[in-house]
Structures are given as structure tokens and as C-alpha cells.
Amino acid sequence: NAGVTQTPKFRILKIGQSMTLQCTQDMNHNYMYWYRQDPGMGLKLIYYSVGAGITDKGEVPNGYNVSRSTTEDFPLRLELAAPSQTSVYFCASRLASTDTQYFGPGTRLTVL
């Protein structure tokens, strides 16, 4: 198992550009999450999904969109990048029957 994989590892965007952060898990987990982590801070939940076709907002969803067409993939879309979205983004997943979350390696995004 590769676990949770994220691409790209690093990205620099200009203000107003858009991009999609990819997240894939091969553990057949129902739940998937997107978090962001600003420097020196804990993680904040952006969006989550309890299964294919079902998504919901977390604590800080503004400026982001998600979709969940398959169990494996949970992409995060930034439509109009802003400097406030400079952060490290982590994807995570878990089975519905447990609380243990497995995290990807993260995507470091800089918006200039």
C-alpha cells in the first residue's frame, strides 16, 4: 500500500491563478479530509468527505472546492489564488469504523 499520496509536493502560484491539489488513497477508506497548516500553527479542516459523492465544509472552506467521484480520490481546487492561501496542505483518510487518520506528505503552496 502506498497509503495517502499527494501531488504536487511544492507549487508557486500567482494571485488569481487556479490549481488542483491531488490526493489519492489506496486503503479503501470511506472518510477523507483536507487540512491546511499555517506556519507555527495546528491544522485546520477545509473540507471533508464521508464517501464518494458526499462532501461537506469544514472550518475554513472559503476559496476552495472539492469533489469526490471515487473512493480513492479527493482533489482540492483553488479557483482564484490569494496570498492568504499560502500554506501547507495535508490530505488524510480513515475508515468509518476507526478514528485513526492517515496523512499524506503534504503540498507546500506559495501564492505571490
Place this chain on the structure above:
Amino acid sequence: DAKTTQPTSMDCAEGRAANLPCNHSTISGNEYVYWYRQIHSQGPQYIIHGLKNNETNEMASLIITEDRKSSTLILPHATLRDTAVYYCIVRVARGSQGNLIFGKGTKLSVKP
């Protein structure tokens, strides 16, 4: 989810036990104590969790006081690779969203 309080930072000598405290005085009867850690620039990693009994696994031990208002994570023989930020999280098992609420954690520095 109950609030937790952890020291900002701690040092530990390599090979010695690292004892990381966490206060959660408002914990409810159905809330578990979870520990995750985040090694620099990586995604968080699950360590251990418990409800009221002490728990041990291959990574660490978790000691929860009888009144459940505090707990201690013990790394029995700390190595340099255990240098990380350690997060204590209190939450209901398999809550509605299931997301983890991360505070600032304790930065553990293991020194040779």
C-alpha cells in the same frame, strides 16, 4: 471536543524516557485521548489513543489519570528521530465529522 493544554516545548536526552504531559480538565465521559506527532515538514502520524485505561503499543505508552483530567505520553527510549511536535487531542470516538482539532502541541527536542 474538550480543550487541551500542553507545554510549548520540552527537551529530552537521547536514550532517556520522554514524558509529555497534557491537561484536559473538561473531558467528557465519552471522549478519548489521542496523540499524534508531526516530524518536521511531514504529515501528522498517529501514535496512540485511550479512554481511561493505560495503553501501550510499539511506539509509546499512554497514562491517563484516574479522574481523566490529564494524561502523559511516554516514549520509553527517545531517539533523535523522535524530535517532533506532539499533539494531544480529545474527542468523541467516531464523531459526526471525525476530523481532528489540532492545537499548537509540544515541540519535543531529543538531544544527543
